[in-house]
Amino acid sequence: MEAKELIARRVAREIAPGSLVNLGIGLPSMVANYLPAELGVFFQAENGVVGLGARPPEGMEDPNLTDAGGGFVSAVPGAASIDSAMSFGLIRGGHLDLTVLGGLQVDAAGHLANWMVPGRMVPGMGGAMDLVSGAKKVIVAMLHTQKGRPKIVPECTLPLTSTRRIDLVVTEMAVIEPTEAGLVLRETAPGIGVDDVRAATAAALIVDGAVPQMELGQPAPV
Amino acid sequence: MEAKELIARRVAREIAPGSLVNLGIGLPSMVANYLPAELGVFFQAENGVVGLGARPPEGMEDPNLTDAGGGFVSAVPGAASIDSAMSFGLIRGGHLDLTVLGGLQVDAAGHLANWMVPGRMVPGMGGAMDLVSGAKKVIVAMLHTQKGRPKIVPECTLPLTSTRRIDLVVTEMAVIEPTEAGLVLRETAPGIGVDDVRAATAAALIVDGAVPQMELGQPAPV
Amino acid sequence: MKRAIPLHEAVELIPDGAICHVGGFMGVGSPHRLLSALAQAGRHDLTIVANDTAMPGRGIGKLISAGCVRRVIVSHIGLNPETQQKMIAGEIDVELVPQGTLVERIRAAGVGLGGVLTATGVGTRVADGKPTVEVDGRTFLLERPIHADFALLGAHRCDYVGNLDYTLTAHNFNPIMALAATTVIAEPEEIVPVGVIPPDAVKTPGALVDHVIGRMD
Amino acid sequence: MKRAIPLHEAVELIPDGAICHVGGFMGVGSPHRLLSALAQAGRHDLTIVANDTAMPGRGIGKLISAGCVRRVIVSHIGLNPETQQKMIAGEIDVELVPQGTLVERIRAAGVGLGGVLTATGVGTRVADGKPTVEVDGRTFLLERPIHADFALLGAHRCDYVGNLDYTLTAHNFNPIMALAATTVIAEPEEIVPVGVIPPDAVKTPGALVDHVIGRMD
Numbered sequence: 001m002e003a004k005e006l007i008a009r010r011v012a013r014e015i016a017p018g019s020l021v022n023l024g025i026g027l028p029s030m031v032a033n034y035l036p037a038e039l040g041v042f043f044q045a046e047n048g049v050v051g052l053g054a055r056p057p058e059g060m061e062d063p064n065l066t067d068a069g070g071g072f073v074s075a076v077p078g079a080a081s082i083d084s085a086m087s088f089g090l091i092r093g094g095h096l097d098l099t100v101l102g103g104l105q106v107d108a109a110g111h112l113a114n115w116m117v118p119g120r121m122v123p124g125m126g127g128a129m130d131l132v133s134g135a136k137k138v139i140v141a142m143l144h145t146q147k148g149r150p151k152i153v154p155e156c157t158l159p160l161t162s163t164r165r166i167d168l169v170v171t172e173m174a175v176i177e178p179t180e181a182g183l184v185l186r187e188t189a190p191g192i193g194v195d196d197v198r199a200a201t202a203a204a205l206i207v208d209g210a211v212p213q214m215e216l217g218q219p220a221p222v
Numbered sequence: 223m224e225a226k227e228l229i230a231r232r233v234a235r236e237i238a239p240g241s242l243v244n245l246g247i248g249l250p251s252m253v254a255n256y257l258p259a260e261l262g263v264f265f266q267a268e269n270g271v272v273g274l275g276a277r278p279p280e281g282m283e284d285p286n287l288t289d290a291g292g293g294f295v296s297a298v299p300g301a302a303s304i305d306s307a308m309s310f311g312l313i314r315g316g317h318l319d320l321t322v323l324g325g326l327q328v329d330a331a332g333h334l335a336n337w338m339v340p341g342r343m344v345p346g347m348g349g350a351m352d353l354v355s356g357a358k359k360v361i362v363a364m365l366h367t368q369k370g371r372p373k374i375v376p377e378c379t380l381p382l383t384s385t386r387r388i389d390l391v392v393t394e395m396a397v398i399e400p401t402e403a404g405l406v407l408r409e410t411a412p413g414i415g416v417d418d419v420r421a422a423t424a425a426a427l428i429v430d431g432a433v434p435q436m437e438l439g440q441p442a443p444v
Numbered sequence: 445m446k447r448a449i450p451l452h453e454a455v456e457l458i459p460d461g462a463i464c465h466v467g468g469f470m471g472v473g474s475p476h477r478l479l480s481a482l483a484q485a486g487r488h489d490l491t492i493v494a495n496d497t498a499m500p501g502r503g504i505g506k507l508i509s510a511g512c513v514r515r516v517i518v519s520h521i522g523l524n525p526e527t528q529q530k531m532i533a534g535e536i537d538v539e540l541v542p543q544g545t546l547v548e549r550i551r552a553a554g555v556g557l558g559g560v561l562t563a564t565g566v567g568t569r570v571a572d573g574k575p576t577v578e579v580d581g582r583t584f585l586l587e588r589p590i591h592a593d594f595a596l597l598g599a600h601r602c603d604y605v606g607n608l609d610y611t612l613t614a615h616n617f618n619p620i621m622a623l624a625a626t627t628v629i630a631e632p633e634e635i636v637p638v639g640v641i642p643p644d645a646v647k648t649p650g651a652l653v654d655h656v657i658g659r660m661d
Numbered sequence: 662m663k664r665a666i667p668l669h670e671a672v673e674l675i676p677d678g679a680i681c682h683v684g685g686f687m688g689v690g691s692p693h694r695l696l697s698a699l700a701q702a703g704r705h706d707l708t709i710v711a712n713d714t715a716m717p718g719r720g721i722g723k724l725i726s727a728g729c730v731r732r733v734i735v736s737h738i739g740l741n742p743e744t745q746q747k748m749i750a751g752e753i754d755v756e757l758v759p760q761g762t763l764v765e766r767i768r769a770a771g772v773g774l775g776g777v778l779t780a781t782g783v784g785t786r787v788a789d790g791k792p793t794v795e796v797d798g799r800t801f802l803l804e805r806p807i808h809a810d811f812a813l814l815g816a817h818r819c820d821y822v823g824n825l826d827y828t829l830t831a832h833n834f835n836p837i838m839a840l841a842a843t844t845v846i847a848e849p850e851e852i853v854p855v856g857v858i859p860p861d862a863v864k865t866p867g868a869l870v871d872h873v874i875g876r877m878d
Binding site for chain 4: 273303306
């Protein structure tokens with residue numbers, strides 16, 4: 001299985017039925033592909049829709065209905081159009097159950113850096129700082145390393161997105177939970193050993209007993 | 223002419239064509255009766271309508287369309303329903319051209335007291351503090367005295383509604399403009415002399431030359 | 445999807461002592477069936493956050509008359525002499541808040557702001573005991589957010605996703621209160637199938653609504 | 662009542678150096694005809710407050726390409742490499758603001774608040790040089806209101822009172838920006854007679870709108 005698909009499938013299992021979820025653009029947005037519709041999950045996009053649906057068939061796009069990346073989407077039955085004040089009211093007011101975001105670095109304190117590389121890439125934070133500060137649960141979905149260099153580090157060297165400790169990191173190698181005590185290795189991907197994860201991770205990992213293998217099937221509808 | 227009608231007629235002449243106006247309940251609400259429709263004035267009520275119209279004919283009332291006093295009203299063509307956040311956004315954000323409010327006391331500094339009499343009457347300020355602090359122009363429409371006691375006083379003894387200097391006081395005896403220098407007597411009512419106003423006013427009045435008589439006809443549409 | 449619940453189940457959700465945001469303006473836009481049922485059920489020690497306490501026999505006025513309320517945070521009690529009598533008798537604590545400040549304090553709680561910086565009330569009794577903050581040479585009161593255990597909303601239409609709309613002057617505090625409570629209970633005038641309220645007409649997304657009160661029996 | 666004005670008259674209202682709120686999110690919901698005309702007219706030294714600078718050849722991107730812009734206050738420039746190049750070349754000042762903070766700062770200006778107390782950005786670069794305020798033991802950034810000379814809005818429908826509605830994800834910053842500028846100019850997709858937009862569907866009351874751009878010739 002391709003790395004990004006594996007990550008998206010694993011993240012999908014974290015999503016509770018009926019919850020309100022925001023998926024970042026890129027890899028995080030793939031998570032929607034692995035969620036059964038029966039779960040009744042509503043996707044929110046920060047540009048102003050609750051109840052984001054799949055890209056419509058060609059010729060049925062609407063220029064006034066896009067996701068936060070500008071791509072055409074549809075609206076599911078029961079969708080709501082909202083303005084930016086309501087959209088970020090949902091995000092910052094603690095009404096969003098989960099956000100899934102990409103990451104440049106996550107550190108031992110569970111801090112995320114994902115909005116700029118000084119001197120090289122300054123896209124801006126968009127809604128990322130609000131999402132990480134405001135969502136009930138934050139999952140970072142990212143490749144474990146970049147060009148062989150670990151992205152999970154003792155302390156972020158890139159500017160932080162928030163000082164809030166994120167809740168879970170899902171990579172193609174492992175599921176890691178930042179806790180008060182440090183980063184706990186919760187699961188490893190099929191074919192990956194604890195030592196493989198350690199070798200690809202610059203921060204210390206806490207391993208408590210046997211580490212189970214990632215489950216990747218679709219979550220059971222309730 | 224009855225005192226309240228005289229006051230309402232005079233206040234009506236202060237209203238600019240096309241402006242957005244909030245009228246307090248009671249005497250101030252009578253002002254709408256003396257405004258020609260051609261002026262294109264929109265009335266806002268703080269409970270959530272821009273474009274308040276007259277009370278509808280009997281049997282055509284709607285329980286979900288009232289003014290801030292709870293009385294049935296209608297909506298003029300082009301009216302908008304708004305929630306309390308937008309309603310007070312308009313008021314506090316400086317979007318309201320004029321508010322006309324009743325008063326218990328106005329003092330030499332142009333301060334208004336109109337929301338409580340300690341130990342005797344505590345209705346609450348409702349939207350009055352927001353209106354006085356936020357509207358572009360504040361006119362106080364009130365009887366000149368209460369049971370023979372002046373309501374225009376050197377310094378308010380009742381709790382203030384705002385520390386903002388109001389723009390104009392209209393009574394059945396006079397039009398008075400609070401200024402940096404003090405209260406300036408601008409007009410007297412028909413049959414009322416400057417000395418009559420002075421006798422009924424506890425605060426000092428500035429009289430600069432001859433004081434004209436109030437005009438009471440309808441303002442000319444533009 | 446949200447199954448509508450019968451009125452008595454909604455009443456059972458709300459315990460004595462609960463802090464409740466209640467929509468409505470002089471009773472217009474209030475959840476009338478729910479308020480009547482709460483009064484009949486004899487709830488007590490409630491804290492009510494609302495624009496006003498309506499009048500005796502109507503909306504929140506029924507809770508006041510029935511002795512359900514220990515405290516109110518409101519902008520106005522002038523049309524309910526019972527609230528004033530109970531205030532003077534020491535049975536109800538009354539916190540009076542300027543209406544615009546009240547809605548912003550509720551909104552602040554709902555959208556995750558630390559407080560409200562407002563010019564309204566500066567230099568008046570409303571400022572007593574409150575911190576002020578200077579911004580660019582102007583002084584503002586720092587008013588604190590008001591969160592509630594429950595938001596009891598009157599809506600116009602509701603679908604089975606929980607999406608709400610409101611009509612005319614029955615909007616008032618309802619859309620803002622929907623953001624600012626642990627549990628949100630909506631009493632719509634009408635329940636409609638999903639899709640009947642188009643996306644552009646939804647004023648409270650269903651994700652905010654926990655319970656919908658079903659049609660009358 | 663507001664007579665609709667031709668596009669060129671709207672352009673003439675906006676001088677060089679103006680501070681403009683511009684609605685839109687990656688170009689969706691922007692006033693496209695007005696932005697194209699401003700770019701063609703060669704305006705310069707504009708300050709643009711918006712969610713983003715769209716992409717080259719679209720919406721605000723046209724102003725960037727044409728060299729009309731001296732400063733932007735935005736949450737994101739990642740999809741417009743020209744903005745990034747001009748930032749690096751020192752031709753455009755870029756102030757990056759978290760998106761939720763940006764909309765609240767504009768709203769604060771629009772509804773008369775002294776500032777925004779937000780947890781977003783605390784402990785990050787965004788906090789550099791900004792005052793903080795403690796409320797109940799939590800720390801919040803004090804972010805200042807953003808008022809503009811002009812709000813340039815993309816709307817769905819408009820009537821001759823100036824009432825606006827918006828559709829789907831073309832709402833975004835438009836309804837909030839309508840509150841926060843000295844002069845508000847709306848470019849609707851459609852102009853309809855008064856009464857066609859019912860009161861409950863109006864999202865920006867006409868009293869806020871100064872000028873409406875007429876239909877295409």
